[in-house]
Amino acid sequence: MTDTFATQCPHCRTRFRVNRAQLDAARGAVRCGSCLRVFNAAEHLIERPAHPTDAEAPISAAPAAAPPVAPPAEIRSAEPPAHRDYDELDLGDLDLDTLDLDEELARLESQERQLTATPQSTDVPAPDPAAPRTRPAPVEPQLPPTGSLLVIPSGQGERPEPPLTLEPHVARDEPRRSASRETPAVRGETRQPVLAGRPAHGTPEPPGEGLLELVDEPLRLDWRKPRQPWGRRLVWIALNLLAIAILAGQYLWFHYDELARQDSYRPWFERLCPYLGCSLPPRVDxxxxxxxxxxxxxxxxxxxxxxxxxxxxxxxxxxxxxxxxxxxxxxxxxxxxxxxxxxxxxxxxxxxxxxxxxxxxxxxxxxxxxxxxxxxxxxxxxxxxxxx
Missing domain, CATH: 2.70.50.60 (abc- transporter (atp binding component) like domain)
Known part of the structure; x- marks a missing residue:
């Protein structure tokens, strides 16, 4: 089992979880995922109290002979739950050669032996069911990509243990460019750094990167064209025909003698007059x-x-x-x-x-x-x- 420790960035006061392999990879030098500055994780290890409180207590699976301990919760900051996706930041061009880390590493070797004497459990922590799940998943910072400091431990096939989070993850289909406009990450949140040049395990690539959110509308498969109001149409047609008939009758009434004397209309009047009781005027030329x-x-x-x-x-x-x-x-x-x-x-x-x-x-x-x-x-x- 791999021992895990808690370290704190001296610049932005952000806390992370580290293990023995990460501390030995570059003599404890890691890069903070929040402020992107390099510090010695072994020098800034947090001493855990003997009796963990409700604000901060490590989550570990107790051995069979050890008494059960209450599940701890991570120290949360009072800042709003802003989340920034640091996995997508590419800072491999930082040069560690300009940093004087050898003097600090030599002074911290003695402290590392004392910290390793206290074994820590590496079991996967279980989330507290009573705590509200409202914070996004933490992002692990990366170590600088220096070839001389990159050491892969023997347990490289094992995935790093995910940190304890009590809030749900931010939607993965959110555009990545929105992360640059968000507020900085919570300073008091505990994070777990990873080695430079190694992809973070347990963080799959979002499948819908850059996609816009679309509002789904229900599809009506039973839609039909509304029926035409044939009854109303027939009424209007009948009224129009009646109006036309009235106008035609008025025209015939006032121009009867003139139309009856014309050769094109007189045959029609000769057929209708016996039924209508009218008399044809004589034709005059x-x-x-x-x-x-x-x-x-x-x-x-x-x-x-x-x-x-x-x-x-x-x-x-x-x-x-x-x-x-x-x-x-x-x-x-x-x-x-x-x-x-x-x-x-x-x-x-x-x-x-x-x-x-x-x-x-x-x-x-x-x-x-x-x-x-x-x-x-x-x-x-x-x-x-x-x-x-």
Whole structure:
């Protein structure tokens, strides 16, 4: 079994655990993991009291003949539990040749023999279940990487015993760069130094170095697209159709006569009117009515009267109402001398008396009797107007 001792850095007052092999490796010279300065661990060994107190007492497995002792607790500092990962510090470029350690080592050889006379147990200390686990795992300082001082003891295959900690480790996936911004380590915390150039056992490399913390969100596997409110859509569609129908009905009501006379819409009105109880207005195309053989002569029976004869034609493909006739007399300069309009019942007679529509492509003879407008009425013309 390897003897363990407690030493304290004279510069930063940080305590560590050392064993015999570490003290013999470089004549007790070690490097502090907190302030990174080299000191002689054998010179600054802490004398343990005969009766350990609650503040500081070594944890060891008592032999069978020894009486049981109470599990000690490490001396804790009142500073906040800041932790700095010293295992990642690379200080192998320090040179110990500039330090005058030979004089101090020769003076401490006698003290080392006295300390080795008191055997210490190397069993793995058991954590106190009553103590709160709120402090991170301690970090072991390293000795300077000097080839002449590096001695590997015979028990190198054995792992160094982990120090007693009463607090949980800091999360290993924390980025390493945050350690440089933390406060210095607790001065009164007991640590265990290791030989320079040897990796610290029991300290695995964090698998998630440099990874950012991600917040996991629950994945909903039963997510479905929300149903479309078809009932509401149907209501809105019905309201839109009703509004369109109302607008269309208003337009038809105010433009019924005009639309019913157009060839593109009249067939539809002819089919719907028998069911709706409406009557179609007659189709009128005054431009398709022509006149020919217009003759003005003196009345054979009455003096001062004239007789006007003409033939009318409906060139449209449909029957239309008889138009209004306008007879106009003008002088030699084109100035109107007399004019008169005739309704269908005034110029229709004989077989055509009482008819309302002109048959298509059928010549119709008319005869009008009027008073003589005078000698100045040298020109005359006949025009047609819509009966409505």
């Amino acid at each position: 005054i431009a398709r009515i022509r006149s020919s053989n217009l003759v003005v002569r003196n009345h054979p029976e009455f003096a001062g009267a004239l007789v006007v004869d003409a033939i009318l034609y409906n060139r449209a493909a449909f029957a239309q109402p008889f138009p209004l006739l306008e007879l106009r007399f003008a002088d030699i300069n084109g100035q109107t001398v007399a004019t008169r309009r005739f309704k269908p019942n005034e110029y229709l007679g004989g077989e055509l008396a009482g008819q309302q529509e002109m048959p298509p492509q059928t010549p119709i003879h008319i005869s009008l009797e009027i008073l003589d407008p005078g000698t100045q009425a040298l020109n005359y013309s006949l025009s047609f107007h819509s009966p409505e």
